[in-house]
Amino acid sequence: EVQLLESGGDLVQPGGSLRLSCAASGFIFNSYAMSWVRQAPEKGLEWVSTLTGSGYSTYYADSVTGRFTISRDNSKNTLYLQMNNLRAEDTAVYYCAKGGSFQSSYYMDVWGNGTTVTVSS
Amino acid sequence: EIVMTQSPVALSVSPGERVTLSCRASQSVKSYLVWYQQKRGQAPRLLIYGASTRATGVPVRFSGSGSGTDFTLTISSLQPEDFAVYYCQQHDIWPLTFGGGTKVEIK
Numbered sequence: 001e002v003q004l005l006e007s008g009g010d011l012v013q014p015g016g017s018l019r020l021s022c023a024a025s026g027f028i029f030n031s032y033a034m035s036w037v038r039q040a041p042e043k044g045l046e047w048v049s050t051l052t053g054s055g056y057s058t059y060y061a062d063s064v065t066g067r068f069t070i071s072r073d074n075s076k077n078t079l080y081l082q083m084n085n086l087r088a089e090d091t092a093v094y095y096c097a098k099g100g101s102f103q104s105s106y107y108m109d110v111w112g113n114g115t116t117v118t119v120s121s
Numbered sequence: 122e123i124v125m126t127q128s129p130v131a132l133s134v135s136p137g138e139r140v141t142l143s144c145r146a147s148q149s150v151k152s153y154l155v156w157y158q159q160k161r162g163q164a165p166r167l168l169i170y171g172a173s174t175r176a177t178g179v180p181v182r183f184s185g186s187g188s189g190t191d192f193t194l195t196i197s198s199l200q201p202e203d204f205a206v207y208y209c210q211q212h213d214i215w216p217l218t219f220g221g222g223t224k225v226e227i228k
Contacts, residue, residue, distance in 0.1 A: 035217075037165075043219075044208065044219060044221050044222045045157075045210075045219045046219065047210075047216060047217040047218065047219065050217065059215050059216070059217075060217050062216070096139055100155075102170050102172055103152070103171060104153060104212050104213065105155055105212075106212040107153075107155040107170060107210060107212045108155075108157075108165070108167065108210075109165070109167045109170070109176065111165050111166070111167075112164065113163075113164050114164055
């Protein structure tokens with residue numbers, strides 16, 4: 001069974017940093033793209049970042065470019081999101097998601113339960 | 122950026138009714154379109170990929186159609202467990218973008 005378990009969410013002050021982790025199991029981790037998607041309170045889904053299975057290519061939403069860094073450790077089956085210079089508008093539930101196997105594969109076929117990031121003074 | 126527009130924003134439906142949700146892209150995304158279902162307090166769940174292929178375990182009452190810019194998700198006979206928010210997402214062109222969602226409520 002494919003499982004994704006996020007951790008690292010917390011309350012942080014504006015300008016602060018946080019690193020999210022996503023532990024994956026049940027599939028060949030380095031064969032799939034992995035993404036982070038967030039959802040602000042009572043809002044819709046917003047794509048944040050994607051990393052290819054090899055780790056060679058990364059993609060970011062404009063809203064986080066230059067502040068967030070996605071990475072993966074294929075030896076530990078773990079995905080990361082380093083978040084710097086956090087802003088109030090980064091407050092959201094952050095979901096880790098596994099890429100699909102069809103077409104471009106840049107959709108999310110399995111999601112974690114999410115970890116909550118709150119940016120507030 | 123490709124803008125995904127879903128309509129309606131919300132609808133009230135009785136169990137057993139047929140439901141049709143719309144998703145329109147601001148430019149062609151070919152068939153690189155997926156649908157997700159999100160129930161309150163839960164993570165999203167993949168329903169449809171490739172615009173029309175049901176994901177594993179998705180009941181046959183869910184069907185997707187369309188290509189290019191206009192897509193539809195149809196629930197043939199709404200069940201109580203189907204009350205949720207439905208999102209479309211294109212994965213043809215970066216950045217990946219989601220529609221704003223359609224909330225299906227109990228009438």
